[in-house]
Amino acid sequence: MLDEGLRSELQKQGVYTTTLEELYNWGRANSVWPLTFGLACCAIEMMAASMARFDLARFGAEVFRPSPRQADLMIVAGTVTKKMAPLVVRLYNQMPEPKYVIAMGACAISGGPFKQGYNVLKGIDRYLPVDVMIPGCPPRPEALIHAIMTLQEKIRNQKLTGPDRPRHLNAEVAGEFPVPVCGEHDLEPSKNMEVWQPPVLKR
Amino acid sequence: MMETPQNSYWVPVLLAAVAVAFALGPLALAWAWARFFSPQKPGRDKNATYECGLESKGDAWISFRSEYYLYAIIFLVFDVETIFLLPFAVSFGGLSAGAFLAMVIFLLLLVEGLVWGWRKGVLTWK
Numbered sequence: 325m326l327d328e329g330l331r332s333e334l335q336k337q338g339v340y341t342t343t344l345e346e347l348y349n350w351g352r353a354n355s356v357w358p359l360t361f362g363l364a365c366c367a368i369e370m371m372a373a374s375m376a377r378f379d380l381a382r383f384g385a386e387v388f389r390p391s392p393r394q395a396d397l398m399i400v401a402g403t404v405t406k407k408m409a410p411l412v413v414r415l416y417n418q419m420p421e422p423k424y425v426i427a428m429g430a431c432a433i434s435g436g437p438f439k440q441g442y443n444v445l446k447g448i449d450r451y452l453p454v455d456v457m458i459p460g461c462p463p464r465p466e467a468l469i470h471a472i473m474t475l476q477e478k479i480r481n482q483k484l485t486g487p488d489r490p491r492h493l494n495a496e497v498a499g500e501f502p503v504p505v506c507g508e509h510d511l512e513p514s515k516n517m518e519v520w521q522p523p524v525l526k527r
Numbered sequence: 528m529m530e531t532p533q534n535s536y537w538v539p540v541l542l543a544a545v546a547v548a549f550a551l552g553p554l555a556l557a558w559a560w561a562r563f564f565s566p567q568k569p570g571r572d573k574n575a576t577y578e579c580g581l582e583s584k585g586d587a588w589i590s591f592r593s594e595y596y597l598y599a600i601i602f603l604v605f606d607v608e609t610i611f612l613l614p615f616a617v618s619f620g621g622l623s624a625g626a627f628l629a630m631v632i633f634l635l636l637l638v639e640g641l642v643w644g645w646r647k648g649v650l651t652w653k
Contacts, residue, residue, distance in 0.1 A: 410580075414572050414580045414581075415579075415580040417570065417572035417573055420573075485564075493565055499570055500571070503572065
């Protein structure tokens with residue numbers, strides 16, 4: 325491993341050095357292909373973000389793929405109803421690794437204005453490992469762009485080997501997440517305890 | 528370019544070798560990457576047929592009933608009739624007797640198809 329001082333000194337002389345890890349992360353961070361997947365009004369902002377005014381293409385994320393087979397990023401844009409939640413999880417399972425999730429808007433992160441509703445999931449993070457959450461109702465396209473930049477930052481800092489390497493590089497960690505089924509009163513299970521723990525009240 | 532004709536054959540051989548390496552290189556790289564870093568994780572959902580998140584039901588190799596061609600034909604009769612009747616109706620005042628007669632014959636031909644379908648019992652809903 326080259327130390328930073330030598331590296332910057334070499335760079336001044338016009339010699340650029342890199343590591344396989346950096347090269348890999350650089351390529352991955354700049355080609356995040358989202359899934360064409362809108363659930364509610366946040367999807368309108370998502371579309372606006374990919375259009376000319378906000379131009380998501382500047383970040384290499386304009387290639388919205390209509391099939392999970394070709395997508396890296398799932399932008400959960402909108403209200404996740406309990407009827408839709410199993411489909412969202414199944415679509416995520418069908419995406420190839422490495423894959424990321426952005427929960428966009430108040431509904432996707434917590435249920436938002438419909439939190440008290442009987443039919444709305446109170447945050448997709450109960451079933452999926454969400455990387456970035458965007459608050460707002462709906463968030464502006466700039467907020468989505470910021471979320472993608474945050475995700476890119478996260479990807480750039482991932483390790484290729486070692487115990488804290490991401491899930492897709494670890495053979496022991498399962499690639500699929502359990503799909504909930506519609507039960508009599510609620511989804512069963514109502515949460516995936518591996519990715520979401522109910523908050524502990526401290527009095 | 529080359530001194531002797533024997534030597535010149537090395538150029539296409541070299542090009543072919545580069546072409547093969549160009550095709551096999553990325554494949555080998557992808558295989559090595561999966562082998563040493565990124566393990567494959569197939570699963571029930573991942574290997575399932577993609578159906579917009581729903582579980583696919585039944586077989587993809589279903590056969591459509593061949594009788595549906597009748598619906599196509601009857602649809603065509605009305606479709607073509609509509610397309611031609613509109614300009615016919617617009618320019619009706621300025622048409623000569625010959626043009627009118629031609630249109631009527633054309634319509635009769637189409638109606639004949641409808642009558643054929645009717646007598647065949649296509650129009651009754653089953």
